[in-house]
Amino acid sequence: MAVLVTGGAGYIGSHMAWELLDQGETVQVVDNLSTGFDWLVPGQVQLVTGDIGDADLLDGLFEDRSIDAVIHFAGSIIVPESVSDPLEYYRNNTCNSHTLISACVRHGVKNFIFSSTAAVYGNPQTVPVPEDAPLAPISPYGTSKLMTEQILRDVAAAHDFRYAALRYFNVAGADPAGRTGQSTANATHLIKVACEAALGTRDELVVFGTDYATADGTGIRDYIHVSDLVTAHRLALNHLRASGDSVVLNCGYGHGASVLQVVDAVKRVAGIDFAVRRADRRPGDAAEIVARADMARKLLGWQAQHDDLDVIVRHALDWEKHLSTRNRGL
Numbered sequence: 001m002a003v004l005v006t007g008g009a010g011y012i013g014s015h016m017a018w019e020l021l022d023q024g025e026t027v028q029v030v031d032n033l034s035t036g037f038d039w040l041v042p043g044q045v046q047l048v049t050g051d052i053g054d055a056d057l058l059d060g061l062f063e064d065r066s067i068d069a070v071i072h073f074a075g076s077i078i079v080p081e082s083v084s085d086p087l088e089y090y091r092n093n094t095c096n097s098h099t100l101i102s103a104c105v106r107h108g109v110k111n112f113i114f115s116s117t118a119a120v121y122g123n124p125q126t127v128p129v130p131e132d133a134p135l136a137p138i139s140p141y142g143t144s145k146l147m148t149e150q151i152l153r154d155v156a157a158a159h160d161f162r163y164a165a166l167r168y169f170n171v172a173g174a175d176p177a178g179r180t181g182q183s184t185a186n187a188t189h190l191i192k193v194a195c196e197a198a199l200g201t202r203d204e205l206v207v208f209g210t211d212y213a214t215a216d217g218t219g220i221r222d223y224i225h226v227s228d229l230v231t232a233h234r235l236a237l238n239h240l241r242a243s244g245d246s247v248v249l250n251c252g253y254g255h256g257a258s259v260l261q262v263v264d265a266v267k268r269v270a271g272i273d274f275a276v277r278r279a280d281r282r283p284g285d286a287a288e289i290v291a292r293a294d295m296a297r298k299l300l301g302w303q304a305q306h307d308d309l310d311v312i313v314r315h316a317l318d319w320e321k322h323l324s325t326r327n328r329g330l
Contacts, residue, residue, distance in 0.1 A: 001066050002026040003237070004109075006052050006100065007073035008045070009036030012115065012171060012226060014180040016071055017042050019230040028065055030057075031074065040180050053096040055103060062107035069111035069237055070104055072097065075145075078188055079119065079284040082141035093144035098151055105159050111240040112152065112163040113233055118222075118250070118289050120146040120167060128222075128255075128292035131167070131248050139284030149248065156246045164236035169222035169252035169291045171229055173312040174319035181319030190259060191223065191313060194266040195320040197274040205274060207259050209281035212288070218259035220288040222252035225306035225315070235300035247299060252291025253307045262309070269313045 003020055007013040008029030013036070020027045021042055029041050032051045041047045050057040052074050061067070075093045076082065082089040097114075104112055119142030120135050137143045152163045172191040174181030182192045196202040210217040232251050239247070257265070267273055296302045306312060 001068035002028050004028045004030065004061065004065075004067045004070045005073065006030050006070065007036065007075065007115075009033055009038055009041050009047060010073060011182045011184065012229065013073040014040040014042075015175055015226050016073065016230045016233055017045050018175060018179055019227075019234055021045065023234060028061070028067065030061065035184050037183055040183060042179075051096070052100045053091075055099050058100060058103035059106070062103060062109065067107075067109055069113070069240070070100065070109055071113045071115075071233055071237070072100060073115045075115065077141065079139045079141045080282045082139050082144070083283045086140035089140045089144045090147075093141070094147045094151075097148040101151060101155055105155060105161060108160075110161055111237065112161065113236050113240070114148060114152060114163060114165045116149055116165045116167045116248075117142060117145045118167050118169045118252070118291065120149070121289060123286045124289060127288055128290045129250070130292040131250055131295060138286065141284065152246070162240045162244070163246045164240060165248045166229075166232060166236060166251050167248065167291075168229065169224055169250070169289065171226050172223045173225040173227065173306065173315040176227060176306075176315055178318060178322060181316070181323065183323055190221075190262055191266065191316050192320070194263055194274075195270070195313070195317050198266055198270040198272045198317070199320055199324060201320075201324060203275065205263065205276050207263070207276060207278050209285060210278050211281070214258055214288055216258050216260045219285060220256040220258050220290065222254070222256045222290040223262070223309060223312055224252050225304070225312050228304045228306050231305070232296055232300065232302045235302050239300055247295075249296045249299070250291040250293045251296060252293050253304060254291055254293055256288065256290040257309055265309050265313050266317070269310050270317055
């Protein structure tokens with residue numbers, strides 16, 4: 001049997017493809033390459049270039065291949081962009097997920113892992129935030145992901161279908177073996193942006209919001225290494241294949257770092273100073289969001305291997321150096 005990875009040519013999806021291959025799985029990737037890159041997909045994996053909103057394409061995939069599980073990463077992820085263009089986010093994140101889930105039901109694919117987000121919590125009342133905290137997204141991005149969670153819940157109640165919705169906190173870092181990493185131009189991930197500033201591919205780093213009710217006035221996030229995140233997905237897949245119940249789980253470390261602390265870490269690890277400019281808050285950003293991730297540890301047996309900000313930064317920097325060399329054709 002095979003695992004279909006949607007968005008598998010992107011940042012997290014390509015790490016997932018490598019993780020599955022490392023465990024001896026057969027992997028199929030579908031990606032429209034709007035933000036992903038075919039060269040990030042492992043050579044042993046077949047890439048189908050197309051959109052998960054295309055029901056005919058999905059029917060062909062499921063009919064031609066023995067797929068027993070889907071890990072769904074394809075979607076749009078930029079919070080401020082979702083505020084300015086909500087219809088695109090509801091189309092790409094919610095409507096296309098509906099099309100994908102419908103295809104799974106039609107073809108008897110019973111195991112589904114969904115790339116959700118901590119943005120479903122909005123500005124949480126309790127930090128660290130547990131999975132049963134109130135769901136009050138403050139951006140169309142968060143709402144589009146929550147709506148997909150609700151679709152999954154209702155489909156699982158009506159069909160022989162199980163899912164794991166993994167609510168990511170802030171994903172960062174790169175494959176320690178150097179096989180893949182965040183490669184999208186004009187990315188908004190803080191650690192990637194800071195690494196670009198350190199290496200001179202950006203003129204400066206902009207800190208959005210310095211008046212939050214936090215120790216240094218900047219937003220606090222729970223940064224999780226991408227390799228630890230995809231391990232959680234693999235363990236969730238094992239759980240579902242063993243007929244485990246559908247589940248919603250936080251994916252984070254349970255402690256946070258402020259924007260300025262991240263900037264300091266990148267400067268320290270890189271050994272390079274760079275320009276930092278302060279600006280107003282962006283719409284849709286929460287002040288502080290940190291995971292309570294006990295359930296993932298208890299249910300899946302998940303254990304973090306890279307819970308160290310300097311390690312995350314080092315891996316991100318190493319990938320950024322590789323990427324700049326590759327882009328120059330050296």
